[in-house]
Amino acid sequence: MEDRTIRVLVAKPGLDGHDRGVKVVARGLRDAGMEVIYTGLHQTPQQVVETALQEDVDVVGLSILSGAHMTLVPRIKEMLKENGLDDVLLLVGGIIPEEDAEKLTSEGHADRVFTPGEPLKKITACIFDWFKAKPGS
Amino acid sequence: MFDREQLERISELKEMWEKELEDLKEREQPAETVSGQPIKMLYTPLDTGALDYETELGFPGRYPYTRGVQPNMYRGRLWTMRQFSGFGDAYDSNRRYRYLLEQGQTGLSVAFDMPTLMGYDSDSDRSIGEVGRCGVAVDSLKDMEILFDQIPLDQVTTSMTINGPAAILWCMYLATAEKQGVSLDRVGGTIQNDILKEYTAQKSWIFPPEPSMRLITDIFAFASDHVPKWNTISISGYHIREAGSTAVQELAFTLADGFAYVEAGINAGLDVDRFAPRLSFFFNSHSDFFEEVCKYRAARRIWARRMKEKYGAKDSRSLKMRFHTQTAGCSLTAQDPENNIVRTAxxxxxxxxxxxxxxxxxxxxxxxxLPTEKAVKIALRTQQILAYETGVANTIDPLAGSYFVEAMTDKMEAGAEEYFQKIDDLGGVLPAIDHGFFQQEIADAAYEYQKAVDRGDRIVVGVNRYCSGEAPEIEILKIDPEVERKQLERLQRLKEERDGNRVSACLEELKRCAVSGENLIPKILEAVRAYATEGEITAALKEVFGEYKEKPLF
Structure with missing residues (x-):
């Protein structure tokens, strides 16, 4: 495992302004020792991917509570790939019905979906485990 | 309420009781409210000894309104049962509204989709995937006409959760009433129109603070002349609380916003009693039962006192804090969702x-x-059972006089006053927003809460204790992706059929007034009547006003 700080971009794509969850997660990840960059609200998929590229992040976490996840997540995944960021861990959190969460992960649009009530340590553990197992790490 | 001798005697008795406690163990879970306020094991007259009935409580419908704003409260009329609702297109939502009215609901409350809340039309690039998702899509007067089809606007009152573009959606509603033959002086309802809490909590803004405040005072002035039964603003703590604040923060920040609107109205040259009677409020009802009751009681008293003493309001209606309440969305759990019925009750x-x-x-x-028809029916029935079966509406403010409730009400008021001082020290609400003061306070409280839940100090049934581990087996409302396509088609058709020259002329006139400082409402109303879309009107105003950008912090 590389001995360096994991860099995470947390992002709010779409028009949704619910930022309680994203801010709590951002702080939790920072307190767990990660470097966290927060995009702020109302980001287009383009803006999210550009920031991921500029900030050279290992992980992108998307927070969506507006119901637009089935449109936004696949778009962002697609654009990440187009920009050579296929190896970025893509996590999604928010109000995501189970059926949609299943679809997002099984079809490869996201690596993992977290829904309401998940403890912070589950999210941090997910990132640490992935980073440890990452090829080349 | 008690004389000194009596209080001394009570104090002696209390010491004896405390001795008995020495050998008794307390439960490990900290005795504090959901907001982290410590709670004593027992409250006695020692906590409320100085309470003066006349000045602190008074009578319902009388200053300082601690016990309620109406002299007869629910003995005269029960609260309005108003379920917030909207999804898909205007046809879908119109069906749901008519269903709710048939089920005995007494007022309507419109939830708009994200593009509508942000001032974008359904055909904007920014709207892809969002149309009709978390509320109803409304692009023009045409959609508003469909939304209220067969719903007589002189008989129901409607609340609309709309802020940045409130003036536009309000004008669409007024124009719909005109088309139904209902004159504006007979139209009643509420627009949320509370931009300050958008910057701090709900985050659906469009314009920067200054022009936003001007739109709000334009609405105050227009309504007081033409739509006297309309509540021009619903000053909202709900979203502040949902964003993670404590109860005292919700109370303090909401009232501080309220006073900022009063000052804006006064600074715009309006007499306080001309617009203050139509200011209304909107609070959250979270899970800590007594803390919430005390919050409402303290809110009424603070509002009345400041309006009278600081702002010189003379009309008693300006002193009365009327408010809507919504149970706390953030208290609901995805695990075992049926438990949410109990929480909500x-x-x-x-x-x-x-x-x-x-x-x-x-x-x-x-x-x-978004809720299914069955789930929303249970929620409405919860209110009907409360109103008609439990007997709680029989007597006014039944918890008054409880040592705990009165002490806690005082404490909430004092806590709010401390925040008012901090906000004043920062130069007022707008500079405090600019400093990120409210945003940081709320984010800190939200993080503390989450850590307490993760540690297990705060128990949430089904989440960190008593977990059944079963996947929820309840039906979920699905929004057909076809909604977006159909909405785009309808919008396209509208743009082809309307008089384009008239629309352009209205938008030019609107921009001119945005610069000149004239009241914008008559111009927006004219543009809406010409079927200019929400996105077009917003874009025209953005040209003059610019857009708000937040400094992201966490």
């Missing part, structure tokens, strides 16, 4: 014992998606 009870004027009870499935 307790939260509804505290809102009613706190003297709310109207109430939305959340549906059990709202943590998963």
């Amino acid at each position: 307790y939260e509804a009870l505290s809102a009613v014992l706190g003297g709310t004027q109207s109430l939305h009870t959340n549906s059990m499935d709202e943590v998963l998606a």
Whole structure:
């Protein structure tokens, strides 16, 4: 495992302004020792991917509570790939019905979906485990 | 209420009781409210000894209104049962509204989709995937006409959760009423129109603070002349609380916003009694029962006192804080969603014992998606059972006089006053927003809460204790992706059929007035009547006003 700080971009794509969850997660990840960059609200998929590229992040976490996840997540995944960021861990959190969460992960649009009530340590553990197992790490 | 001798005797008795406690163990879970306020094991006259009935409580409908804003409260009329609702297109939502009215709901409350809240039309690039998702899509007067088809606007009152573009959606509603033959002086309802809490909590803004405040005072002035039954603003703590604040923060920040609007109205040259009677409020009802009841009681008293003493209001209607309440969405759990029915019922009870004027009870499935018809019916029935079976509406402010409730009400008031001082020290609400003061306070409280839940100090049934581990087996409302396509088609058709020259002329005139400083409402109304879309009107105003950008912090 590389001995360096994991860099995470947390992002709010779409028009949704619910930022309680994203801010709590951002702080939790920072307190767990990660470097966290927060995009702020109302980001287009383009803006999210550009920031991921500029900030050279290992992980992108998307927070969506507006119901637009089935449109936004696949778009962002697609654009990440187009920009050579296929190896970025893509996590999604928010109000995501189970059926949609299943679809997002099984079809490869996201690596993992977290829904309401998940403890912070589950999210941090997910990132640490992935980073440890990452090829080349 | 007690003389010195009596208090001394009570103090002696209390010491004896405390001795008995020495050998008794306390439960490990900290005795504090959901907001982290410590709570004593017992409250006695020693906590409320100085309480002066006349000045602190008074009578319902009388200053300082601690016990309620109406002299007869629910003995005269029950609270309005108003379920917030909207999804898909205007046809879908119109069907749901008519269903709710048939089920005995007494007022309507419109939820718009994200593009509508942000001032974008359904055909904007920014709207892809969002049309009709978390509310109803409304692009033009045409959609508003469909939304209220067969719903007589002189007979129901409607609340609309709309802020940045409130003036536009309000004008669409007024124009719909005109088309139904209802004159504006007979139209009643509420627009949320509370931009300050958008910057701090709900985050659906369009314009920067200054022009936003001007739109709001334009609405105050227009309504007082033409739409006297309209509540021009619903100053909202709900979203502040949902964003993670404590109860005292919700109370303090909401009232501080309220006073900022009063000052804006006065600075715009309006007499305080000309617009203040139409200011209304909107609070959250969270899970800590007594803390919530005390919050409402303290809110009424603070508002009345400041309006009278600081702003010189003379009309008693300016002193009365009328408010809507919604049970706390953030208290619901995705795990075992049926438990949410119980949570919501307790939260509804505290809102009613706190003297709310109207109430939305959340549906059990709202943590998963917009509610199904069945879930929303249970939520409405919860209110009807509360109103007609439990007897709690029989007597006014029944918790008054409780040592605990009165001490806690005082404490909430004092806590709010401390925040008012901090806000004043920062130069007022707008500079405090600019400093990120409210945003940081709320984010800190939200993080503390989450850590307490993760540690298990705060128990949430089904989440960190008593977990059944079963996947929820409840039906979820699905929004057909076809909604977006159909909405785009309708919008396209509208743009082809309307008089384009008239639309352009209206938008030019609007921009001119945005610069000149004339009241914008008559111009927006004219543009709406010409079927200019929400996105077009917003874009025209953005050209003059610019757009707000937040400094991201966490």
